[in-house]
Amino acid sequence: MTTTLAAGPTGASAPPRSAPPTRRRARRRELTAQWLFLVPAIAYVLVFFGYPIVKNLVMGFQDYSVRTFVTGEAPWVGLANYAEVVSSGIFQTTVVNTVLFTLGSIAGQFVIGLLFALFFKRRFPLSNVLRSLLLLPWLLPMIAGSAVWRWILDQDGGILNQTLQGVGIIDDPVRWLTSPDIALVAVILVNVWVGIPFNMTLLYSGLQNIPDELYEAGALDGATGWKAFRHITWPSLRPVVNVVLVLGVIYTLKVLDIILGLTGGGPANATQTLATDSYRRSFQEFSFGTGAAVSNVLIVISLVFAVVYLRANRRAEDE
Template identity: 70%
Template sequence: MSLTADLSQAKTGPALSKVRGSLPAPVPGRRTRRCRERLFQWLFLVPAVVYMAMFFGYPVVKNVVMSFQDYTTATFFTGEAPWVGLANYVTVLSSSLFSTSLVNTALFTVGSIAGQFAVGLALAIFFQRKFPLNGILRSLLLLPWLLPLIVSSAVWRWILDKDSGALNRFLGELHIVDTGVPWLTSTSLALIAVVGVNIWIGIPFNLTILYGGLREIPDELYEAGSLDGATGWKAFRHITWPMLRPVVSVVLVLGVVYTLKVLDIILGLTNGGPANSTQTIATQSYALSFQEFKFGEGAALGNVLVTISLVFAVLYLRASRRAVDE
C-alpha cells in the first residue's frame, strides 16, 4: 500500500511542478496598486503645483518680503533694499489718506455688490421665463463683461462728461437739469458715479452665475410647493432662496474679492479724485508703487488689502455654512 502511494506520488510530483510552473506570476498586492495610483495622481498634480508656485506663490512671497524693506528705484541699480521691519506698515496705516481710502473702499464695495447682486438676481429670475429672443438678450447683456475695463472707463468718461456728455444732454433734453451735472468732478457725486459704472460692469457676472443656479432647481419642488400654496414670493422665500444659497455664497465672495481690488475703472474715470473722494486702498497702493515709487509702502498697503479680503471670505463662508447647517 505504501509502495503504491510512493509510486503515485512520484508520478504526480513532476506533473504538479509543471502545472505550478505554467501558472502566471502572482498579481501585485492591493497596497502596491494604491501606491502606483497615488504616484500617478501626484505626477498629474505636479504641473499645476509648479504653475501655482511660480505665478502665485512667488509674487505673494515677494510682495510680503518687499513690505518689510525700503524698496525704491535705487534698489534696481544697487540691489540693496534695507530691512525696515514694520516701518512701512506704520507709515501707511498712520497716514491721513488711509482712513479716507478705507471708508471709500467700504462704500465702493458695499454699493457695487448690492447693486450688482440685486439687478443680476432680478434679471436671472426674469430670464427664466420663456419668451422670444431670450437667448439673444442674455448674450447681449454679457457685452459689458467682455469689454476691456479701460475701454469701458473711456466710454463712461465721455458719457458722464459735464459739458459734452451724453447723459447730461439726455437729461437736458428732458428738462430734468438746466446745467451740466459734474458727475466726475464733484466730491459728492464722483464716488456714486464710479459705483454706478462698476455695477454696470458686474451685472453680467452675477446674472450668469445666478441664472445657472436657478436652472439647477428642480421644477418638481415648485409643483409640490404650489399644492401647499407656496407661489410667488412664498415660493421664492421657501424654495428658490434656500436652494440658491450655495451659489449666492460663491457670487458674493468672488464679487467682494474682485471689487476690493478694482483699479482700472477708478483710474480711468477719476484717477482717485477729485480731492481723493474716490481714492481706495487699491488706487492708493498703485499710486505709492508706480507714481511715488515707494514700492515697500505700496506692497505693505497691498498686503493690508489682501488681508481684508481673506478675513471677509473666511468669516462669510463660515457664517453661510453655519446657516446651512441650521
C-alpha cells in the same frame, strides 16, 4: 469614482514595505510619471502666485524704493511702512472708499443681476439670445468700458447730463467725475454695469437647479408670486447667493482699471481705494515698501473673504 492603475487593487492593499523591490520600483516610476503632469503647473503657481505673496510680505518690512533698483539694497525697516501708511491722511479715506465702493457695487450688481435672472427664467422667444448678449459688458476690456463711460458721464458734452437736462430732471449739469461728492457714486455705477452679467449668469444657473416640483407643490398651498419667491426661491438659492456675494467682494476689491480709467483715483482722492493707492505708491511714487504694505492689507481682507467663500462653497455643494 475614478480608479487609476497606480491605486489598483494590489497597489492599494499591499503596503509598499512588503512589496518586492521590482514592484516598489515600478510603483515609484508610476508615481513620478503622474507627478510629471503637474510639475509645470506647480512650478508656475509657485513662481507667479507663491513668490509674489511672500515677496510682498517681505517688501512690506523694507525700505524698497528707487534706490533699491540702483544699489540692490532694501534696508529692513520693521513696521515703519505700516506706520507711515496708517498715519498718512489718505489711509482712512481709502479704507472708507474701498468699503463704500465694494458694498455699493455688490448691492447694485446683485439686486439687478437677481432681477434679470428671475426675468430670464421665464422662457420666452429670444430669451436665450438676449441673455447671452447681456454678457457683453463683462467680456469687453474694462478699460474700453471706462473710456466710453468717461465720455457718457462728461460734465458738458456727456450724453447723460444732456439727456437729464433735456427732460428737465436736472437744471445744472452734474459733475459726475469731477465732484468729490459724486465721483465715487459714478464709479460705483460703472462697476455695477460691468458686474451685472456675472451676477445674473451665476444666479440664473442657480435658479435653473431649483426643481419645478417645489413650485408646483407650493402653488397647491397658495404660494405664488412674492410668497413663492420668499418661501421657495430664496431659501433654495441661498447657497448660490452666498457664493455670488463673496466672489463679488473678492473681485471688487481688486478693481483697478475702472477707477484709473474714469477718475485716476481723484478728484482729491475721492475714488482712491486700497488697490489704486497701492498702485500709486508703488508705480507712481516708486515707494514699493509702502505700496506692498497697502496691498498686504488688501491680501488679508481678500483672504478673510476667501475663507468665507470656501465655506460657503462647501455648503453650496453639500446641499
